[in-house]
Structures are given as C-alpha cells and as structure tokens.
Amino acid sequence: MRIEHLALWVRDLEAMRTFYETYFQATANEKYTNHSKGFSSYFLSFPEGGPRLELMQMPGIPDTMNDVLAQFTGLVHFAVSVGGEAAVDALTERFRTDGFPVVGEPRHTGDGYYESVIFDPEQNRVEITA
Structure with missing residues (x-):
C-alpha cells in the first residue's frame, strides 16, 4: 500500500496551482470542473513521483478555525x-x-x-x- 494523494481545500485554485508549480516543479493535470456543484480541482504530480497533491475549490467551504501558528490534531x-x-x-x-x-x-x-x-x-x- 501507499498514499496515493493528499487533498487541500483552497480559496484561490489558480494561485495555489501556480505556487506549487513554481517552487516545487509540480505538474498539474487538466483542470476538472463539475459545474452542477461548482467544484473544480487539479491533481499535482512531482518530479520524483510519490503521492500527488489535489487542490480543490468549491463555494461554501468555510475557512479553518485553527490557529495556523499552533499545533492541533489532524x-x-x-x-x-x-x-x-x-x-x-x-x-x-x-x-x-x-x-x-x-x-x-x-x-x-x-x-x-x-x-x-x-x-x-x-x-x-x-x-x-x-
């Protein structure tokens, strides 16, 4: 077994895709869009392989309430x-x-x-x- 991918809900899908492409040489697949749900995503692959990173965006997903400078479960x-x-x-x-x-x-x-x-x-x- 292996971890296939991790997923992040994001506010700005294109900016996040560009960030990981720019700094970590990630390659995005073609953008997936489900118009009925307002959902869009990219899967990012990295040069050395390993798990992919899925970036997902959809209206109505709330911001995290966690303090980003603190540690927390999850x-x-x-x-x-x-x-x-x-x-x-x-x-x-x-x-x-x-x-x-x-x-x-x-x-x-x-x-x-x-x-x-x-x-x-x-x-x-x-x-x-x-």
Whole structure:
C-alpha cells in the first residue's frame, strides 16, 4: 500500500496551482470542473513521483478555525524532499525573499531530518526536507 494523494481545500485554485508549480516543479493535470456543484480541482504530480497533491475549490467551504501558528490534531503538514541540505537552504531563502513566511528555520531535527517549514499562500504548513 501507499498514499496515493493528499487533498487541500483552497480559496484561490489558480494561485495555489501556480505556487506549487513554481517552487516545487509540480505538474498539474487538466483542470476538472463539475459545474452542477461548482467544484473544480487539479491533481499535482512531482518530479520524483510519490503521492500527488489535489487542490480543490468549491463555494461554501468555510475557512479553518485553527490557529495556523499552533499545533492541533489532524493533518498539520506535509513534507517535500528537495534533494539535499543546500537545496533546503536555497529554497528557504527564496521563499523568504519572495515574501512567504518561514515558520521554521533550516535545522537538523532529532529524528534525522534536515528541514525548514514555510506557509504556502493559504497558510498550509509545508516542510522542505533534504
């Protein structure tokens, strides 16, 4: 078994697609739209394979009530491996320069990762790992 994909409800489908294409070299499928429900989505694939990321948008989906700076139960983050410590450092600085919040500076973790943590445009936590 394996995780096939993770899904995020988003407010701005096109901006989120562009973000993951720009910073993580994701490739989107053709946009799916269900006009009767007002639902649209993209599946994003990543260069090295692994689970895909589904971005979904539909009117009436409420914003989360969770404090994005706090930890809480449920899905809290996902990690994208970028291939090495230098790549983690470089991408973290690119996010900082481009105005995205860096909420965890690059560091070695107790469980063996080298990572930083950023917020995507809709404040989902993304770990950037070596």
